[in-house]
Amino acid sequence: MELVAGIDAGTQSLKVVVYDPDARSLVASASAPLELTSAADGSREQRPDDWVAALQGCFAAIDPALRSLIAALAVSGQQHGFVPIDAAGKVLAPAKLWCDTSTAAECVQIMDAVGGAARTIELAGNPVLAGYTASKLPWTKMHRPDAYARLATILLPHDYLNFVLTGQRFCEYGDASGTGWLDVRTRTWSDELLHATDPQRDLAGCLPRIAAPDEVFDIAPEAAVALGLPPTVKVAVGGGDNMMAAIGTGCVVPGRLAMSLGTSGTLFAFSDTPVVDPNGAWAAFCSSTGGWLPLICTMNCTVVTGQVADAFGFSSRDGDGYLHATPPGADGLVMLPFLNGERTPDLPQGKGVLAGLDTTNMTPAHIYRAAMEGATYALKFGYDAFVGAGMQFDRIVLTGGGSNSGQWRQLVADVFGLPVDVPTQPEGAAFGAALQALWAVAHARGDAASIAAITDRHVALDPLRSARPDPSRSEAYAAAYTRFLRHLDAITPLYRG
Template identity: 65%
Template structure:
């Protein structure tokens, strides 16, 4: 049986896993860090050639014998990034990323042109929030007018890697949801929101065709030779990193709640029909399996903990040991960790805040714990909206870098009052991309085990050594501190309204 590769082009790094479905295990993996260009105006950008060079480096680190057995590749990518191409397929400017808040004013302009946030939800299922792709178009028109004039194709990061691999242009519904233009109910573009973004040109002409989640496209022969892959290898539709992490954590049936703790923090669950909230309290996205993915996203997770670690002169790898003598609530120290602005709660101009400091509690350990707790309180703020809507969950499936921290696993279990399970494959997005490729190949072959829910149940295995159960005493302590979080959140909202 062939092998299946999953690529995750993230904000901080590119990760590659090679999965053997017969052995039910990862047989090789590689990772390479990525640079990030950050500006004081909230801009966060990367160059597309950085991604390509890093993907090449990852494949080069895999044994040639294994590369020669890869049957298909699935690509996961950070959502919302804007990759502009000209008519010849050349990249016109650096890619503005999901965590770029320099286009917040343009979000408001688009929504005003469309008739307000509520009208945007009526048209497409979502308001235009900070970081969504739509707002990056008017920003580019204002600040990179020559690039905008030559714009012929709009791509997202995972779309661009697919284009590099195959020479073909396409999008799939899950990642396309994060542009802000996709009507998630109809699974097609909203002409009204495209017109609100730019009334003077037909943006739909710049958008590639939308393909089904089980699509397979042949890899370019010359690139297959360069990467050491078979010329018969294919590339699956792929998707956004959250959509791929849903597959990689087995979140392809109702009732499963996945939490990803990485640069951003996310909570998401599967829905068999559009899950739109009239108040826009969650992102009403499509998933990358043919269903939908109601999702909560925060922009500051390991962003906050890494910043504290740098400030205090220690490595986040030593964070768990540092917190051994601390307790829930960080001895009264409370952080609102909105270092990059924030999406949940919706404060694109927000900044980090630290409250409750005393002469005795302001220690590196408490500061680090307060950053962790603050990141989870932000997710809790979104989780309550899902619960208010009637959704119920029996456990959390944790993925991302935070899943490897025993303190963060226990903190999530205690704060949410739910058991926490961790899949064996810690790179949920990359693994999910490999599983999507496996699923697409089996469907194309008419295999009997081509049902995705059955395939995920068979291949996504939980690691019992990493499970965490909630402790009632800690749950009560976090509940009290969370009430303080909400009080301070209400107090600072007016400071960052503009």
């Protein structure tokens, strides 16, 4: 028996799952919390050493007998983070994360240097948005000159964990799409955008090579010892958390739509050709399986419902009762849940807004519902751009922590007017990383099975957690969504410029 493992380094925690492909069952899992450092300027940072400690702690919590059977693993990581390391591989500063909005001005500077947002999209397929890796380099040059001076390699969080695991510096197309430097159409770095980011330095020399989607690496001996793994373990390239969640939900062929309800909210669909919007309405990313992954990202999802629950002294695990006690539309209460600024809609300096309070809806249950509805409406705002471009879908596959809420599953079905299905494996990104490892190691052994064949075999849906739209509630949510859009239009000028 051989097992595969998936590692998901997220914003709030690092998770490890161990999967038995023959039995098609998860045989072990472990999780460790991660601390996030925030500042008033929008900075959101973590210490890469904490990721490594969490990784070691998770593997230590797994039965050594199971660890001895692991043949391959892959890493899923939060996208867009900036991990600067020197020539010896030492981390030079805390990692600035995807939800860091302190570099919004640097985004504008980079795009202006090449002729504006439209020209940036022509060069790379994407504008440089707040949180993207590119903007963090000039910020570091200004605010951490010592780190900038010693910088040898720019790694993403997923790349850094691969570096710890293999001793090699490499990245992959899906995660690299979120740097702001990759031309997603040609899958090559844009020299013009690199020069615009730092005219005084050859940034191409700081970027790791891009590995093929099915490439595998040997685990470093010291990493195998530290994690209690066999020295023969193979490390697949893995990818960004959204790209791995696409695998974990079976979103690896055209026409499939997946939604992840995590700290951030994402909506993504596989394509076998680049899907670029000239206005940058969505992220035109590559997939980690050889295709493309047009993607909508919101920066505020379960983080908002979690903070509301904390503020009123209950657990979000008990949130379904609060949803059940309140009607669709929260009796007119609207939340624009932009606690971390926002990417969709594009309001990096945005703040949370609670509107429509009155004597009937100023209750914890109504505010909790407004938070969940607001997070869902922000995703619907992005989905409307997909539909406006002619994309068509017949269902949503849901993953992430929010998918554990029966009320949220029904809310998504009612708001989007589509059936919602949930895979039996709830940790879509970690499970997707395990399947990517399974696919890559099979290729290395001469098995030409496609990633679609792998997901067809291993991604199963849980019929007990499916949801179907209710026409009466859908009508109520349509009115509430229109109200959300009116408030969004009203506040947008306050947070733009």
